[in-house]
Amino acid sequence: MQPSLVQTMVRLIELKDLSTAAHTWRVVLYTRAMAEEAGLSHTLIERLTHAAALHDIGKLDIPDNVLQKPARLDPHEYDIIKQHAALGHTRLLELDDSDRIDLDLVRHHHERPDGLGYPDGLRGEQIPIAARHFGVIDTFDALTSVRPYRQQIGERAADEALELLAREAGTRYDAQSVDMFTRLYRTGRLEWILHHFNDAVPILPFDAIRQQSPWSPK
Numbered sequence: 001m002q003p004s005l006v007q008t009m010v011r012l013i014e015l016k017d018l019s020t021a022a023h024t025w026r027v028v029l030y031t032r033a034m035a036e037e038a039g040l041s042h043t044l045i046e047r048l049t050h051a052a053a054l055h056d057i058g059k060l061d062i063p064d065n066v067l068q069k070p071a072r073l074d075p076h077e078y079d080i081i082k083q084h085a086a087l088g089h090t091r092l093l094e095l096d097d098s099d100r101i102d103l104d105l106v107r108h109h110h111e112r113p114d115g116l117g118y119p120d121g122l123r124g125e126q127i128p129i130a131a132r133h134f135g136v137i138d139t140f141d142a143l144t145s146v147r148p149y150r151q152q153i154g155e156r157a158a159d160e161a162l163e164l165l166a167r168e169a170g171t172r173y174d175a176q177s178v179d180m181f182t183r184l185y186r187t188g189r190l191e192w193i194l195h196h197f198n199d200a201v202p203i204l205p206f207d208a209i210r211q212q213s214p215w216s217p218k
């Protein structure tokens, strides 16, 4: 998919659900950091960046009354939200996106190693590796970003998030991905991402984010 189309789709996702805007930028930056840590090529880092930016594209097809419901979702509504993974995959195909990383990450980022995830109930290494890594990143960000009901943010929240990921490594989250992310976090190289968008700093355009990232291939 062309970068300009990725940018347009990300903008549409943000307009649909404004609370996802900063989340998208943070998970893109965490994804780039992990990819760089793994020594991946420039091309792979760019492909993973696009896939991370598009991960919740399926939410475009979720009704607003469910997606933006201010109260707790009932089981039926939760089932509707869960459809976003498969719906996103279908939408990519409709947009003629044939990039395997985009398709795998969008469809499988909510699978679990114990087979209890969705949409396909894949287990362990059946889950594409990009989706396994991204599942850890997505959860870490959800647990460390500012939410109305959350008391803890910053390093305290990060420590708690890493503990939760470690407790559920191998069942809910891929153990190797948890390990890799935790080691990277402990180097201190991710803290600027953790804090940057939690401090009411305006969200930057997609291209600016890529240029600002120390992991952007030069």
Ligand SMILES: [Fe+2]
Pocket (backbone or CB within 6 Å): 055, 056, 084, 109, 110
């Ligand atoms: Fe998702």
